[in-house]
Structures are given as C-alpha cells and as structure tokens.
Amino acid sequence: MSDSNSPKIAIIGSGPSGCYSAQALLKTVPNAEITVFDRLPVPFGLARFGVAADHQGTKGVTKQFARLFERQGVKFVGNLNVGEHVELDTIREHFDAVIVATGLHEDRQLDIPGSATPGVVGAGYITRALNSHPEAKLPLDYSLGEVCIVVGAGNVAIDCMRLLTKNGTEFTGSDVHDDNHQQLSGKLRELHLVSRSGVDQAKFDDSMLREMTHFEHVRHELHFGSGDLAAVTNENRRDILTILQDKCTDADPELRGVIHWWFGFAPHEVHGGNLVDTLEIVGEDGTHALIKTDSVITAIGFQGDPLVPVTEAGRETGKIEQGLYVGGWARRGPRGTIASQRIDALELAKIIGADLADLNSTKSGVAGLNLTPGSTIDYDGWKRIEQKEIEAARSGRARHKFDSIEEMLKEAGMQPTSQH
Structure with a gap:
C-alpha cells in the first residue's frame, strides 16, 4: 500500500x-x-x-x-x-x-548493394501491418507481388513465411488485419526463405518450423549451399524438412503455391531499378544464384x-x-x-x-x-x-x-x- x-x-x-x-x-x-x-x-x-x-x-x-x-x-x-x-x-x-x-x-537493413531498392521492406513493418499497428499503414497500391523472398533464419523470418502462406480461413481465432493480409499476400504464388546459416545453425525454434508442415497443397523445395539434407545433424530438423519435402508435388491439382528453402546462402546484391526484380545469393561453396522476385522482406533484427x-x-x-x-x-x-x-x-x-x-x-x-x-x-x-x-x-x-x-x-x- x-x-x-x-x-x-x-x-x-x-x-x-x-x-x-x-x-x-x-x-x-x-x-x-x-x-x-x-x-x-x-x-x-x-x-x-x-x-x-x-x-x-x-x-x-x-x-x-x-x-x-x-x-x-x-x-x-x-x-x-x-x-x-x-x-x-x-x-x-x-x-x-x-x-x-x-x-x-526499426528494422535492421541488409548491408549489401541495392538494399535500399524499392520493394525491400523490413519484417517488423510487415508484422506490425498484420497486427494493425497505427504506424504501419500500407500504401493503397502496395503488394508483395507473386514472388517474395524472406531473408533471415530466426523466428521472425518463419513468422513471415507462415503468415504469408496462410489464407483467410486459416486465421480462425486470430486478430489479424484481414484487409492488410489480403493486400500483401493475395497475389503470392511463390515464397523463398534465404538463410545465411545452415540448417543446424539456423536460430529458429524447431516448433516454428514444424508449423509449416500443417499447410496442405503447398510444395517445398530445399536448396543447400553445401552438403544436402542427409548431412544435417539435427535429427529433429532433418525430420521436419523431410516432411516438408515429401508433402506435396506439382501433380497436386489443388496446388496453391511453392516454398523454397535456401540454407547456407548469403544475400549478395539486390538488383532492380525503380523496383526490386532479383536477389543475388552466394552459397557456402561460392556458387552464385539469382532469384527473380517482386519483393524482399528482411528479417535480420532490429535497431x-x-x-x-x-x-x-x-x-x-x-x-x-x-x-x-x-x-x-x-x-x-x-x-x-x-x-x-x-x-x-x-x-x-x-x-x-x-x-x-x-x-x-x-x-x-x-x-x-x-x-x-x-x-x-x-x-x-x-x-x-x-x-x-x-x-x-x-x-x-x-x-x-x-x-x-x-x-x-x-x-x-x-x-x-x-x-x-
């Protein structure tokens, strides 16, 4: 008292x-x-x-x-x-x-050439927009397009992957901003997660990754900067990724989208003029790859x-x-x-x-x-x-x-x- x-x-x-x-x-x-x-x-x-x-x-x-x-x-x-x-x-x-x-x-920015290109946005901004934060208003014509890349391997990155994969009926019981969700993800057909870390070193919780196995009619493709799925030593993560890989094929008549998982690939450069169109990544073995995209979400921390x-x-x-x-x-x-x-x-x-x-x-x-x-x-x-x-x-x-x-x-x- x-x-x-x-x-x-x-x-x-x-x-x-x-x-x-x-x-x-x-x-x-x-x-x-x-x-x-x-x-x-x-x-x-x-x-x-x-x-x-x-x-x-x-x-x-x-x-x-x-x-x-x-x-x-x-x-x-x-x-x-x-x-x-x-x-x-x-x-x-x-x-x-x-x-x-x-x-x-504030979302921490990528320290690579092209990181300020329009179409590159922070995960915090996306999460707040889906949570109805008054300072995360979406421009009327803003969309993540048909292809989106999420850079990062923490829980926030997995949050973005899950939230953007879901459709409206899968948000039962939530407080999601439905209009913002539809505006952001309504056109999405392909998602990429780019992780500088390998599977064993990635910081996400296994339970977060496992949530991604709940989606039906979504195909998953795994890409490794070095090694392969068999080389993953974390048995639990290897099992989860195996489930994802085996879950769906292109033959599924109800296929709703494809998710690519890039482990051991570092973002190298964002390409594009008035809008991002490609993210260049480099594997642990030095191999370069180009991913065509309409948007990039950075989930690499806050400042x-x-x-x-x-x-x-x-x-x-x-x-x-x-x-x-x-x-x-x-x-x-x-x-x-x-x-x-x-x-x-x-x-x-x-x-x-x-x-x-x-x-x-x-x-x-x-x-x-x-x-x-x-x-x-x-x-x-x-x-x-x-x-x-x-x-x-x-x-x-x-x-x-x-x-x-x-x-x-x-x-x-x-x-x-x-x-x-």
Whole structure:
C-alpha cells in the first residue's frame, strides 16, 4: 500500500519488459507507487503489435499484465510520448526511479548493394501491418507481388513465411488485419526463405518450423549451399524438412503455391531499378544464384535510437546511474523471447529495490507532471477501446483492432484534437 512518502517509480514503455518490471517491483518495493507510460493510447507493446497475429497463446501474456492495472494498483498513462510531450528529465524530477523499456522498432537493413531498392521492406513493418499497428499503414497500391523472398533464419523470418502462406480461413481465432493480409499476400504464388546459416545453425525454434508442415497443397523445395539434407545433424530438423519435402508435388491439382528453402546462402546484391526484380545469393561453396522476385522482406533484427544512451555497464546491469535504468531490448538489444524478459526484469528489480531501500520519498510522481486533462488515456480508457475492438470482431476473429490513433482516442472517449 503506497502513501505520500512511498517511492515513485516510472516505467516508460508498456510492452512485456515494462510490464514484467512492474510485476517484479511490486515484490521488491511493495509500497511503491508505479506508473507505466506509453506513447500509444493502448498498452502491451510487442505483445500486441509484434507477436504474430495467429499466435494468440503467446499474446495471452497480456491477461497477466492486465492484473497489474486492474488489481495491483499500477497506473497506466497512454498517449504520452516521452521526449515529445514531456521530457525524460521532467519525468526524473518527479520520480525516484525511472526505467526506460521502450524497445527497438526499426528494422535492421541488409548491408549489401541495392538494399535500399524499392520493394525491400523490413519484417517488423510487415508484422506490425498484420497486427494493425497505427504506424504501419500500407500504401493503397502496395503488394508483395507473386514472388517474395524472406531473408533471415530466426523466428521472425518463419513468422513471415507462415503468415504469408496462410489464407483467410486459416486465421480462425486470430486478430489479424484481414484487409492488410489480403493486400500483401493475395497475389503470392511463390515464397523463398534465404538463410545465411545452415540448417543446424539456423536460430529458429524447431516448433516454428514444424508449423509449416500443417499447410496442405503447398510444395517445398530445399536448396543447400553445401552438403544436402542427409548431412544435417539435427535429427529433429532433418525430420521436419523431410516432411516438408515429401508433402506435396506439382501433380497436386489443388496446388496453391511453392516454398523454397535456401540454407547456407548469403544475400549478395539486390538488383532492380525503380523496383526490386532479383536477389543475388552466394552459397557456402561460392556458387552464385539469382532469384527473380517482386519483393524482399528482411528479417535480420532490429535497431533504433534508445531514449537514453546505454553504456556497457548499463547493458550488463540495467542501471545507467542512480535513479535511471533500462530494461528489455532498450538494454540488451533485440534478443531473447518474451519469457526471457521476465528474468531480466527480476534482476533489475532487485537492483532498484536495493537503491530505494528505506527511502522516504519527497517526489510527487505522476501528479507532479501536471498533464493537460484529457490529453492522456488511463486504463479505463484502454478498456473502452478493447471492448469496442471485441464487439467489432469479424466472424472467426478474436477482435478487430483499430489501426489509427484517431479511432483509438475516439473510442476511449477523447477528442482527437486533445493537446498535451
């Protein structure tokens, strides 16, 4: 139970790392007054907009995060962009501890000639578009075309392969943006995954690869930069790839598409003028190959400018200086699963707990920010948005997410012209 002298803690970012930090701090600093800020009107960050739309089990982590705001006294302040509507230094003036957990949002680009050619797009952008992120609006005439190449061999790359292979009827129970999915993949007939790593070294989870075996009437072709399928030492992966290879042939009268898997091939150059038309790749044995394509999706990681510079010591412990901390991807970079963020949050909470031990706070917390009434969204406002999304769900969908800030503000009961 907090009082006026309780430690005031601000968490900037309401994604998994921010919410896990709040959970952990409730244990290490049980009398703290905790406020979670987000630049968007809605909470949960990566869990809402980054996890694949058809992985509702993973998205279900938001149910446990909801308890923070519904039962455990944590405050949510949405529609507040720290660094734009209020400065970080101002937040620090009114809180005893501030955790920056804003993640990384920009797709890392390929470092090869032609990587800026139109038609090359990041996997994060595609995933967010399929998750109705308000900052991932598709141009009206945008399409991935008939042939698309995904570069990368992590779970995000496999997410893209799976999402683009699915048709509308295979998204039952999801919250996919159906119109964006149709616009992106409606013409697709051929998908390629290009992995610099061999099968044994690829970073995707085997369970993610196995999901690709669920599709009927899809033919798979395997290509190896060196060796062959028999040379794969990971028996589980070899078995899965064998299933894919044997699953379908061109003789299938209901064939809906072909997927090519290129293991041990590095992207070498993107060719094209006003639009990408070919990706040149090089195998481990030095062999060059040209893949004709209409689009290239890069799934090779994320980058961005963090709200605070992170030193090596800060990356190691999460502490930048007394009263200022970083968590999640803002701390370590784009690595680890959602579950692994919980471990980091627990470690960081212990450090903050020790820093705030026996503190008799004189800080004012969120009340001291003097935010313009009606300029931000509280948790009740988010619940009004969520209720409308559930009510608007199409048949077979979990919800129909609003994909514009204006819609969110309206459904929360705010005027879209509200100023901070």
